[in-house]
Amino acid sequence: MIPIQRIPAPDELTQELEHCKTKVTTWVAEGKTVRDVWSNGAKVAKCRIRQLLEEMAPGRKRCMYCEDNLGTDIDHFQPIALAPSRAFDWLNHLLACSYCNSNLKRDAYPCDEDTGEPLLIDPTAEDPADHLTLRLGSCQYEAGTRKGTETVRVFGLNDRQELVRGRTTTYTTCRGLLAQWHTYVQEGEEAEAADLAQALREQPFAEVLRAMEYTLCDKPHVARRLFKPPVHAALIEWVRAPDRMPEPAPQA
Structure with missing residues (x-):
């Protein structure tokens, strides 16, 4: 999420x-x-x-x-x-x-017995990363809070094998697209780079690319071990690129 x-x-x-x-x-x-x-x-x-x-x-x-x-x-x-x-x-x-x-x-709408706080993540009201971490090695979610645990359970985010396989495939695809995108950027092929950037933004399982970005920024030692040099270099450039993601919608 x-x-x-x-x-x-x-x-x-x-x-x-x-x-x-x-x-x-x-x-x-x-x-x-x-x-x-x-x-x-x-x-x-x-x-x-x-x-x-x-x-x-x-x-x-x-x-x-x-x-x-x-x-x-x-x-x-x-x-x-x-x-x-x-x-x-x-x-x-x-x-x-x-x-x-x-x-x-x-x-389903589980709530905390004492506070009445809902125990499902509303992605429009909070950052799911406060409750869930996507482990790129397994492409499964690790819950850090009870709210994360309940969200994974209710939506079967780890139990539905089609989701795990889909995230795994997206992880492979993102690495390939990033490397090729970086090549186009270096060669000055702006139109081709823009096409691949759009493809990256429109991939299903957007959390996969976000997890790659987080790993690079928050755990650089893990990123160096996890990503091969062409992908690692591409990801650095991607994170630095101001137009890598669409303009955010205005907040309420």
């Missing part, structure tokens, strides 16, 4: 969400539920929410939890079943794949 910068809701979306909240009052009085309003009475709001979430998502509209599959669902971080009042709260919406949303998370 990587941190996601949430785009502030534009006025049109804010107004539409308020309209949906008003509709909830009317529909509930008629015997319907908040979920009914979300499912059948919020078409415009959901369209606008999805557009913003897709802009925020890593790579090519990837799931904000597993980073593998395309984000197809609007997930309520705090589920409607537990917090119906947050059904139309922009800060409660994340982009997820159908497997993470419908097969795994569903209405």
